[in-house]
Amino acid sequence: MEQFITHWLGSTPAFAIPLALASMGLVLCERAGVLNMGAEGYMSLGAMTAAVLTLTLGNPAIGILCAVLAGATLALVFGFAVVVMRCEQILAGLATMAVGLGIAGVVGRSYVHKSFEGLQPLDLPWLDQLPLVGQLLFHQDILVYLTVLIGFALWFLLEHTRAGLKIRAVGEDPASADVAGVQVQVQQLLAITASGALCGLAGAYLSVASSSIWVDNMVAGRGWIALALVVFARWEPLKALAGAFLFGAIEALLPRLQAIGIPAPIYLMNMLPYLFTIAVLLVAACSGSKKGMEPAALGQPYVRQDRH
Amino acid sequence: MSQGAPLLTLSAIDKSFDIHRVLEGVSFDLAKGEVHALLGENGAGKSTLMNILIGVYSADAGSLTLEGLPLIIGKPSDSARHGIGMVHQHFRLVDRLTPTENLLLAADDHPHLKTRTAARNALLATAREVGFTLNPDCPVGELSVAEKQRAEICKVLALGARILILDEPTAVLTDAEASSMLGAIRRMAESGRSIILITHKLREVVGFSHRVTIMRRGKTVAAGLDTTQLSIEKIASLMMGSSASSVAPSSTPDTTTSSLQPRGPDLLAIAHLHAQRDDGAPALTDVSLRVRAGEILGLAGVGGNGQHELVETLNGIRSASAGSVMIDGADALEFPPNQRRQLGLRVIPADRMATALASDLTIAANLSLTAVVRGRFGRFWLNRRRMEREAKASIEQHDIAGARPHGRMGLLSGGNAQKVLLAREIDSGMKLLLAHSPTRGLDIRASAAVHQRLREAVAQGAACLLVSEDVEEIMALSDRICVISAGKITGELPGDASAADIGRLILGHE
Numbered sequence: 001m002e003q004f005i006t007h008w009l010g011s012t013p014a015f016a017i018p019l020a021l022a023s024m025g026l027v028l029c030e031r032a033g034v035l036n037m038g039a040e041g042y043m044s045l046g047a048m049t050a051a052v053l054t055l056t057l058g059n060p061a062i063g064i065l066c067a068v069l070a071g072a073t074l075a076l077v078f079g080f081a082v083v084v085m086r087c088e089q090i091l092a093g094l095a096t097m098a099v100g101l102g103i104a105g106v107v108g109r110s111y112v113h114k115s116f117e118g119l120q121p122l123d124l125p126w127l128d129q130l131p132l133v134g135q136l137l138f139h140q141d142i143l144v145y146l147t148v149l150i151g152f153a154l155w156f157l158l159e160h161t162r163a164g165l166k167i168r169a170v171g172e173d174p175a176s177a178d179v180a181g182v183q184v185q186v187q188q189l190l191a192i193t194a195s196g197a198l199c200g201l202a203g204a205y206l207s208v209a210s211s212s213i214w215v216d217n218m219v220a221g222r223g224w225i226a227l228a229l230v231v232f233a234r235w236e237p238l239k240a241l242a243g244a245f246l247f248g249a250i251e252a253l254l255p256r257l258q259a260i261g262i263p264a265p266i267y268l269m270n271m272l273p274y275l276f277t278i279a280v281l282l283v284a285a286c287s288g289s290k291k292g293m294e295p296a297a298l299g300q301p302y303v304r305q306d307r308h
Numbered sequence: 309m310s311q312g313a314p315l316l317t318l319s320a321i322d323k324s325f326d327i328h329r330v331l332e333g334v335s336f337d338l339a340k341g342e343v344h345a346l347l348g349e350n351g352a353g354k355s356t357l358m359n360i361l362i363g364v365y366s367a368d369a370g371s372l373t374l375e376g377l378p379l380i381i382g383k384p385s386d387s388a389r390h391g392i393g394m395v396h397q398h399f400r401l402v403d404r405l406t407p408t409e410n411l412l413l414a415a416d417d418h419p420h421l422k423t424r425t426a427a428r429n430a431l432l433a434t435a436r437e438v439g440f441t442l443n444p445d446c447p448v449g450e451l452s453v454a455e456k457q458r459a460e461i462c463k464v465l466a467l468g469a470r471i472l473i474l475d476e477p478t479a480v481l482t483d484a485e486a487s488s489m490l491g492a493i494r495r496m497a498e499s500g501r502s503i504i505l506i507t508h509k510l511r512e513v514v515g516f517s518h519r520v521t522i523m524r525r526g527k528t529v530a531a532g533l534d535t536t537q538l539s540i541e542k543i544a545s546l547m548m549g550s551s552a553s554s555v556a557p558s559s560t561p562d563t564t565t566s567s568l569q570p571r572g573p574d575l576l577a578i579a580h581l582h583a584q585r586d587d588g589a590p591a592l593t594d595v596s597l598r599v600r601a602g603e604i605l606g607l608a609g610v611g612g613n614g615q616h617e618l619v620e621t622l623n624g625i626r627s628a629s630a631g632s633v634m635i636d637g638a639d640a641l642e643f644p645p646n647q648r649r650q651l652g653l654r655v656i657p658a659d660r661m662a663t664a665l666a667s668d669l670t671i672a673a674n675l676s677l678t679a680v681v682r683g684r685f686g687r688f689w690l691n692r693r694r695m696e697r698e699a700k701a702s703i704e705q706h707d708i709a710g711a712r713p714h715g716r717m718g719l720l721s722g723g724n725a726q727k728v729l730l731a732r733e734i735d736s737g738m739k740l741l742l743a744h745s746p747t748r749g750l751d752i753r754a755s756a757a758v759h760q761r762l763r764e765a766v767a768q769g770a771a772c773l774l775v776s777e778d779v780e781e782i783m784a785l786s787d788r789i790c791v792i793s794a795g796k797i798t799g800e801l802p803g804d805a806s807a808a809d810i811g812r813l814i815l816g817h818e
Binding site: 162165166168169172173175176177178179180181182183296304 | 362383384385394399401402403404405409410412413414416417422
């Protein structure tokens with residue numbers, strides 16, 4: 001039993017980290033008032049970029065860095081569409097998602113199923129020797145630690161810095177923020193780009209850290225679960241982090257149960273994360289008796305001259 | 309006030325929205341240390357002109373100078389950098405942030421305000437200077453209209469504006485608050501700041517401004533006249549054009565219709581009503597009121613003393629924690645808003661654009677919204693032609709200037725928007741009218757029209773609960789007057805009570 005739990009929890013980050021990075025990126029983006037449906041595409045692009053570059057150059061660090069840049073660039077295209085050209089956010093998001101999936105599929109075609117040496121776990125000195133929790137908590141790759149760090153950094157940014165205050169104000173009431181001297185479009189572009197970078201990193205984790213291989217459609221709906229996690233987390237980065245680990249633990253349970261020979265129908269088990277998503281959204285909706293924490297201007301393009 | 313070169317000039321400003329010409333060759337100048345009143349009816353273009361000055365809109369033609377140099381303002385932060393600050397009628401505060409955070413947000417060019425503590429202290433210091441009480445740590449969305457305004461004024465002052473534009477600053481204040489506010493405005497001018505005072509209250513113009521500029525229908529009809537040379541009558545005639553005399557009766561109570569009207573049964577009976585604020589604190593404590601058919605009950609009090617919650621509770625969008633509400637004899641407390649409406653309740657809320665009108669829909673849609681719900685324009689298919697025909701008739705009947713059935717609601721000025729709302733709410737099914745600050749931000753003529761509509765409605769047998777922070781309005785309209793303070797009814801007075809008596813009750817609890 002102890003071994004089951006250790007294995008289960010030990011494999012949780014592999015599932016949790018991509019969700020955590022992507023949903024925290026989306027939290028940032030939505031707090032700036034921009035609804036970004038493109039996460040799935042940015043993650044795919046990131047996963048492919050990281051895998052292909054690691055395969056050809058043999059250096060996962062460069063692969064990950066370029067995945068971050070690729071995600072950020074694609075998000076910037078989305079940002080240009082919705083912030084500068086004021087396109088419909090949902091449509092523009094879906095379009096860039098399709099672009100990301102497409103590029104990943106085409107460019108990555110000749111690299112499919114070629115395994116490579118990915119990111120290795122990093123043992124934190126002394127800490128990994130701790131009984132029970134040592135191997136669990138401190139025998140992980142660097143991105144796991146980085147993710148937790150990013151979560152706290154985002155929380156601090158949003159709640160305790162002027163930069164975060166500006167982003168929140170833009171998401172709540174862009175007209176008032178504008179009058180207060182905040183550059184609404186710049187804030188939104190920054191938040192969008194950062195969210196794309198985090199989604200790219202999430203994708204890179206999938207290919208370079210957790211599986212060391214690139215296969216087409218590797219992201220498999222995680223971008224959408226991340227989008228739901230944002231609502232579950234009530235637009236708070238730390239709750240998104242916690243929620244991602246909760247989801248990751250549930251996802252990680254499936255292979256473990258199969259490994260110890262519990263006969264669970266595979267299709268039902270594969271549905272579990274999505275069923276859990278729906279359940280969580282329902283619970284969040286019911287428990288939100290006070291007016292939700294949703295940014296008031298989420299999804300509304302801001303046009304200065306038009307308002308009265 | 310000093311003479312010589314003006315501090316700020318706006319010359320020959322033109323501005324159009326779509327095909328509507330809103331400003332036509334408007335000029336304005338401001339000297340250092342003066343209070344310059346900017347007057348005009350609703351829709352005269354005052355707000356648009358000021359929005360151009362602060363960079364919310366850009367002018368189609370014309371030029372601006374500051375201290376003799378050309379002033380180019382492309383966005384609000386430009387004007388803020390030049391020390392131009394505006395307190396809008398619709399406050400520019402982010403609701404989910406506290407007043408402190410709202411100040412922090414605007415403090416980009418103010419290194420000394422960049423920490424939370426510094427911003428909070430600056431806000432409190434400014435509040436003390438002006439004589440306001442202010443909670444810097446409560447989210448703005450939970451403050452009353454009057455509290456929001458104080459927060460907004462303190463914010464702009466804390467940012468060190470040397471040219472301060474005040475759009476209807478006293479519209480939401482009681483008389484006592486208004487005079488202390490106006491006193492503060494004079495002090496600010498004496499300390500070297502320049503004030504542009506947009507107002508509809510002519511007594512404020514005569515009593516507190518140095519010069520007056522008057523606009524009518526997008527043009528300047530009087531530019532920078534010396535206030536001491538002007539009488540209220542002269543200003544009113546400049547503002548209104550030829551029809552100034554027609555608005556005169558609005559200030560005296562119309563006793564003829566209402567006092568001869570026999571009083572009918574209770575159309576509203578509130579007993580021992582309790583309700584809470586959004587933050588859980590008690591908003592209403594043991595409130596009991598009765599309003600009979602054929603009378604206007606005025607509820608006076610300083611904003612933020614439970615009026616907002618009372619109106620919401622009666623409207624059915626806030627739940628009461630105890631007590632009962634009878635509308636036309638039926639226990640309505642458990643009813644949702646639409647059932648209360650069926651009982652004959654009609655509501656004019658204080659923030660009409662937020663909770664009564666849909667600014668992105670057409671004027672026709674807004675006029676027919678409640679009738680559409682009842683199925684008047686078809687049970688399934690919408691008879692748009694009929695809707696527009698009736699909207700057109702309604703626009704003509706109620707003299708809603710500049711309104712077309714297809715026009716967007718949000719482009720109407722405050723007075724015309726209120727006329728749309730009144731035209732919709734005062735219908736044949738109305739028995740009880742709940743009006744909260746119905747003339748807030750309206751000019752004399754629009755206010756008079758609103759008052760006239762309320763009197764007519766009551767003369768036809770409806771009951772009206774008038775919740776207002778404007779004591780003059782309460783005195784002009786009410787058959788009986790109740791005073792609310794800290795969520796309690798602190799007294800009842802006859803309709804002809806003096807302002808001093810009402811004022812004593814209003815302030816008695818504070």
